[in-house]
Amino acid sequence: MKITPNYSAHDWHELTFETEDDWLRAIDIFVERIKERFLNPIEKIEKCEYAGFAVLALDCLLIEMLQQFRKGLIKTPSGQSKDFFVDFLTQTSFGEFFDKRQATLFYRQIRCGILHQAEIRGSSKILIEEEIPLVKYDDQERGLLVNRRLFHKQLLSEFNNYVSKLSDSSNTQLRNRFRRKMKMICKTACEIV
DSSP states (O other): OBSSSSOBHHHHHTOOSSSHHHHHHHHHHHHHHHIIIIIHHHHHHTTSTTOHHHHHHHHHHHHHHHHHHHHTOSSOOTTOHHHHHHHHHHHSGGGGTOOHHHHHHIIIIIIHIIIIISSOOTTOEEEOOTTSOSEEEOTTSSSEEEEHHHHHHHHHHHHHHHHHHHTSTTOHHHHHHHHHHHHHHTTSOOOOO
């Protein structure tokens, strides 16, 4: 089974994780997977004026998956999607832009709206104007204005930060969580912490 264009599950199974070279190859497999499934498609469509929904839909999928990797879980536990999003948006580099209330609004009005109804809920809006910051409350603070280009740029930065941390051999807990999630992807283990 192919897990990226250049790697199969067999390539993953061959890794012993006893050497740093194995860890770096595992990280390469992961990076290629994320680029091919999320980042490259976004790069192709993000220049389209009306691609905001598609870009943020893929970004939301990527956020949930990255949070699963960060926590070492094979899937988001039932009923915890909101907590996953709020944690990601407030405990990563996104915390510079989101407080808990804004993160909850993003989850409810944007993430759930796009993924469940294919539309934004409430008074939130996705914009691309340069003068709009990454996120801000609308005039009545009942919704968010999200600059989808800046949002995606920040998510790309957070992804690169995660990969950088994985590349540091001293981050054993992060690496073990990463390995647990990739094992599930490769169908070699189905354990939940």
